[in-house]
Amino acid sequence: MRAGWIALVMFWCTVAHAEPSSNYAIVVGSNSGGPGQGTLHYAEDDARRMAAVLTELGGYTVDRVDVIAHPSPDQLRDRLAQLAKRVQRDTVAGKQVRVFFYYSGHARAQAIDLGSAELPLDELRERLFKIGASLTVVVLDACQSGAFSRIKGAAPAADFSYSSRQRLDATGVAVMASSSGSELSQESEQLKSSYFTHHLLVGLRGAGDANNDGEVSIDEAYRYAYHQTLLATAETAVGGQHVTFEAELRGHGEVPLSFPRAATAQITLPAQLEGKTLVEDRRSHTVVAETYKAKGAAVRIAVAPGDYEVLVRNGDQLSRCSMTAPGEIDLARCKSEALADETAKGGELHHLWHLEADLLFGNERHDGYTNNLANFGYAEKPTFSAGLGLTGLRRFDNIFSYGVVANLKAMPSWTHAVTGAAASQTLDWNETDLMAALRVAYGVADDGFVMYTQLAGGAGIGGTKVTSADAMTYRDHYLGWAYAATFGIRLQLDHFGIGLAYENTGSTAIHDLIGNTHSSGGDRWGFTADWEF
Amino acid sequence: MRVSPLFIAALAVSQMGATDCGGNALRDPGFDLWCGDGLCAWKVERGDVAKVSTWNQGDPGVELVGDDVAIEQLSPVASSDGSCLEFSMIANIESTAQVTLAIDIFGDGSIEHSETIPTSNWAPLTFELPIQGVYGGIRFELAKVGTGKAVLAQIGARVVDRAKCDHFAPAIASNAPNGAPCAVGTDCASGLCAGDGGIFDIGTCIGCAGDASCGSDASCGYGPPESPVRTIPTECVANGVKELGETCLKNLECASHICTAAGYGLGACSSCGTDADCASGESCGLAWGESAFGVIFPQPLVCAPLQHLGSPGTACASNEDCASSVCNGTERKQCDDGRSCATAANCPVNSNLKSGACTTLGVQGGSCQ
Numbered sequence: 076m077r078a079g080w081i082a083l084v085m086f087w088c089t090v091a092h093a094e095p096s097s098n099y100a101i102v103v104g105s106n107s108g109g110p111g112q113g114t115l116h117y118a119e120d121d122a123r124r125m126a127a128v129l130t131e132l133g134g135y136t137v138d139r140v141d142v143i144a145h146p147s148p149d150q151l152r153d154r155l156a157q158l159a160k161r162v163q164r165d166t167v168a169g170k171q172v173r174v175f176f177y178y179s180g181h182a183r184a185q186a187i188d189l190g191s192a193e194l195p196l197d198e199l200r201e202r203l204f205k206i207g208a209s210l211t212v213v214v215l216d217a218c219q220s221g222a223f224s225r226i227k228g229a230a231p232a233a234d235f236s237y238s239s240r241q242r243l244d245a246t247g248v249a250v251m252a253s254s255s256g257s258e259l260s261q262e263s264e265q266l267k268s269s270y271f272t273h274h275l276l277v278g279l280r281g282a283g284d285a286n287n288d289g290e291v292s293i294d295e296a297y298r299y300a301y302h303q304t305l306l307a308t309a310e311t312a313v314g315g316q317h318v319t320f321e322a323e324l325r326g327h328g329e330v331p332l333s334f335p336r337a338a339t340a341q342i343t344l345p346a347q348l349e350g351k352t353l354v355e356d357r358r359s360h361t362v363v364a365e366t367y368k369a370k371g372a373a374v375r376i377a378v379a380p381g382d383y384e385v386l387v388r389n390g391d392q393l394s395r396c397s398m399t400a401p402g403e404i405d406l407a408r409c410k411s412e413a414l415a416d417e418t419a420k421g422g423e424l425h426h427l428w429h430l431e432a433d434l435l436f437g438n439e440r441h442d443g444y445t446n447n448l449a450n451f452g453y454a455e456k457p458t459f460s461a462g463l464g465l466t467g468l469r470r471f472d473n474i475f476s477y478g479v480v481a482n483l484k485a486m487p488s489w490t491h492a493v494t495g496a497a498a499s500q501t502l503d504w505n506e507t508d509l510m511a512a513l514r515v516a517y518g519v520a521d522d523g524f525v526m527y528t529q530l531a532g533g534a535g536i537g538g539t540k541v542t543s544a545d546a547m548t549y550r551d552h553y554l555g556w557a558y559a560a561t562f563g564i565r566l567q568l569d570h571f572g573i574g575l576a577y578e579n580t581g582s583t584a585i586h587d588l589i590g591n592t593h594s595s596g597g598d599r600w601g602f603t604a605d606w607e608f
Numbered sequence: 609m610r611v612s613p614l615f616i617a618a619l620a621v622s623q624m625g626a627t628d629c630g631g632n633a634l635r636d637p638g639f640d641l642w643c644g645d646g647l648c649a650w651k652v653e654r655g656d657v658a659k660v661s662t663w664n665q666g667d668p669g670v671e672l673v674g675d676d677v678a679i680e681q682l683s684p685v686a687s688s689d690g691s692c693l694e695f696s697m698i699a700n701i702e703s704t705a706q707v708t709l710a711i712d713i714f715g716d717g718s719i720e721h722s723e724t725i726p727t728s729n730w731a732p733l734t735f736e737l738p739i740q741g742v743y744g745g746i747r748f749e750l751a752k753v754g755t756g757k758a759v760l761a762q763i764g765a766r767v768v769d770r771a772k773c774d775h776f777a778p779a780i781a782s783n784a785p786n787g788a789p790c791a792v793g794t795d796c797a798s799g800l801c802a803g804d805g806g807i808f809d810i811g812t813c814i815g816c817a818g819d820a821s822c823g824s825d826a827s828c829g830y831g832p833p834e835s836p837v838r839t840i841p842t843e844c845v846a847n848g849v850k851e852l853g854e855t856c857l858k859n860l861e862c863a864s865h866i867c868t869a870a871g872y873g874l875g876a877c878s879s880c881g882t883d884a885d886c887a888s889g890e891s892c893g894l895a896w897g898e899s900a901f902g903v904i905f906p907q908p909l910v911c912a913p914l915q916h917l918g919s920p921g922t923a924c925a926s927n928e929d930c931a932s933s934v935c936n937g938t939e940r941k942q943c944d945d946g947r948s949c950a951t952a953a954n955c956p957v958n959s960n961l962k963s964g965a966c967t968t969l970g971v972q973g974g975s976c977q
Binding site: 447448450451452491493494495496497498500502539541542543544545547548549551587588589591 | 632634635636637638640641642648649661662663664665666667668698700729730732761762764960961962
């Protein structure tokens, strides 16, 4: 089975060489998914970044890079038809035409999903081949979202790369797939991109220039993307993602995809630099490159002119370097920093902290204490017992969290009318609990639904206020043990989530003067809202 | 022997079905109402009481302090409310103390039933007591003897369905005093039940059936009220013993020989019956006028009331009747139903089991200074 990012079809038409050449690109991104598919976060951004690299480094002019965000199938068909006309005109004019097609979004087994509609893969192939370009590079990116690391292509697709190859053999084929058939492809919250596209772009910017000739060939781009994607995804919940590449090129040598040497600005990583290197655009706060730089040879990364922040991690050492492109990092001016706690954990914990507010309702528990109230002539007001809970959790890992819970419970009042007087006696009471909590959470669907169970134990402070028949008030406070067992389901939309919860609580704090103890709480149901960061 | 004066029935109505809407026969069954160091709704007969905490310091109970202590409350509960009483009690009584609940039907001092409250540690106790016969008013007495501590938190007395009492021996209502309800003459100590079989199918015990039974020096009129849970009794009253302002039924009862509404119902001894009884130019009118709630009933008639015209020695019912503005006599205090009273405790309770008002209206047996 092939899933997810299905990257690429590369198609050479062995048309006789003609000069000059003409480059066109259609770059498509679609975050929205079809029925049962979650919304992607970075597919459209990836498309824009791909378009930027093509214009900066790939030899494409801006007017010939058609960036299309969340199109319908008909819109895409129309744009492909328009491109076909332009290619035919250039071909008639004797130009060698090169077409680059990129798509990032959802896909199912036999089609890419453009919102709620589909465009069959067979049709897409046919339309691309009929364009008649000398060289056609197609990158398809099919994806779905997951709970922790958004998963692309969660609905396993057919082996697109293989079938494509069979269809294209007659004219010469180059096939590169983003992942093997049984794998899912992923987005990264940290990179704010899909793993594959991010590393492919970094490779095209120069990190993939293995022979240091100033050009990144399709082979070099593949090798770089393969290794970096596999390294980056090896520790995620989904697991390692293997990029595949198959090419059959006739009459051509290496095929350059980008020309970092010709870029107006480059960041040069000096020969002595070693470690995992991350380059961040200080203006947009986006990661433009993330690579492992080996010691021994300089590496140049093509970027737009501007200010950058470069982080280099080598073992437990972290260096931060500020620089302006074009330029070379001056290691002597880099500052050493302590590793943040999160980096020591590894993995892909999207959100380390979880804050939650609960509003729960239910009947207050009846026990010896309340039975005694009834014996003394008191009656419970027919209202719900309401609870407000605040929970703060820190993740151990993707399943376990620990933290604290504060619960405030307001129990229904009990009143006792005094016969023969316009007076009554009233018991108002509440409970405040502070508890340590352990939560186990697990995703139940790919759309962000999370089920969880939580146990909490700690101390409870109970408060009673008895208003006597002569309107005097008597307040008491009690200290005891408290517990809460919670089950819930929530829909987590990145940082924000809402859900439903059931809770059974108890506290042994409140007692009366004749030996009855009340276990405050009971069964409660209600709503939750949370914020993760 | 039966007599059936309709006016007596009207008085009896005021005593029917006097428990609160929840069926509770006692006011403040939880000992929650305290007036200073004493209970507001309970009367201490013997010994002393103290306010103590029960399950919470904000919900007090009563401790019976001493070796011989008794508290009581007169309830208006009547047979028209029901004939099965359910008692629910919560108390903490040490083994060296004995607490009993005594039932005094009619509140005439004779104990018809006594129940010992078992030693308990705030454990709720419930028992039922049927009452046989027509009754009106019960005095409940809680008494403690012994050195041990006894704290009472609740003593509820509710009228419940008769079937709950089927298997218990009843307390028997008998020898009802005058003014108490009755069905037949044998219910009454006097052997006379007036008004039975009437529109309310309930009568009232009376002490006389007519003037003839009272001899030549007395008439069958209104005697002094004995209990707030009973109507003003009908009995033989010596002729001419009632002063101006006192409640009367007949002219013969009054020293002035003038009783307003004589022969028709509750009246008041007056100094005049018509203008002809007054000096020229003076009118015979209501002595006390109207209160904020309307005409006061009953009230005496006097000449030139409230006009400050009375010369010394003239009969008066208020200081405003006299030229000197001083009417010498006894302060007249009266319940809403017209009976004389000293305090509110002498007046019938309202539907909330609270005693009616005892209001000072004027002067009884007065003459201008």
